[in-house]
Amino acid sequence: TPIVVAVDGPAGSGKSSVSKATARRLGWAYLDTGAAYRALSWYVVQRRLDPTDSAAVIDALPDFDYRIGTDPSGEDPANTGVFVGDHDVTDAIREPDVTAVVSAIARVPEVRAFLTQLFRDIVRRSGKPGVVVEGRDITTVVFPDAPVRILLTADESVRIARRSAELIGHSAAHVGEALLRRDAADSRVVDFMNAADGVTTVDSTDLDFDQTVDAVIQV
Numbered sequence: 179t180p181i182v183v184a185v186d187g188p189a190g191s192g193k194s195s196v197s198k199a200t201a202r203r204l205g206w207a208y209l210d211t212g213a214a215y216r217a218l219s220w221y222v223v224q225r226r227l228d229p230t231d232s233a234a235v236i237d238a239l240p241d242f243d244y245r246i247g248t249d250p251s252g253e254d255p256a257n258t259g260v261f262v263g264d265h266d267v268t269d270a271i272r273e274p275d276v277t278a279v280v281s282a283i284a285r286v287p288e289v290r291a292f293l294t295q296l297f298r299d300i301v302r303r304s305g306k307p308g309v310v311v312e313g314r315d316i317t318t319v320v321f322p323d324a325p326v327r328i329l330l331t332a333d334e335s336v337r338i339a340r341r342s343a344e345l346i347g348h349s350a351a352h353v354g355e356a357l358l359r360r361d362a363a364d365s366r367v368v369d370f371m372n373a374a375d376g377v378t379t380v381d382s383t384d385l386d387f388d389q390t391v392d393a394v395i396q397v
């Protein structure tokens with residue numbers, strides 16, 4: 179089985195881009211677990227199910243046909259992007275309408291168990307010596323025995339500023355409010371604001387992107 183580097187952190191901490199760059203530098207695979215929660219949310223919205231109806235969401239799980247690329251370079255088209263059935267949902271899962279319902283879906287225990295199993299399978303079959311796996315509960319639930327476990331944090335104002343820069347056309351106030359609301363909802367389900375025992379905190383507040391990747395590689 180591949181070596182796992184587990185990275186958790188709140189929204190806007192830079193987890194995805196930093197984890198991807200780390201994997202690229204190591205020549206390893208990269209798994210964005212939030213993308214799976216988002217893809218399931220997209221599927222629930224597309225099937226016009228009520229995202230707060232856990233029973234309906236659980237019923238939809240067996241039909242959820244999901245595929246995610248794990249190549250961090252983006253150079254292998256067969257191993258890049260997020261798909262649900264034949265739909266390329268790579269961009270759609272980042273839209274605010276999907277982001278708005280993801281916390282409701284992620285709090286369902288059956289959903290978490292289903293996706294956790296999927297993540298372990300994807301890592302096992304990655305075909306790489308190691309995988310950088312990024313999310314909210316990777317250091318604590320999905321791969322608690324990973325040899326490298328990191329909590330990536332940054333001050334709230336920095337996280338909001340970074341996320342606003344990504345979402346062109348949305349006001350910083352609105353982005354900030356949505357981000358804090360999502361973190362509050364998510365952290366009632368899993369604690370990703372405090373490092374668990376044995377988890378190394380990397381605070382990127384005063385680091386630029388390359389410095390943050392360096393800090394993660396150092397760990």
Ligand code: C5P
Binds near residue numbers: 216281284312313316
């Ligand atoms: O990381 P990202 O912001 O894309 O994650 C989207 C959502 O997926 C989170 O807000 C959270 O509700 C859920 N999530 C989770 N556990 C993970 C990764 C993501 O509950 N390991």
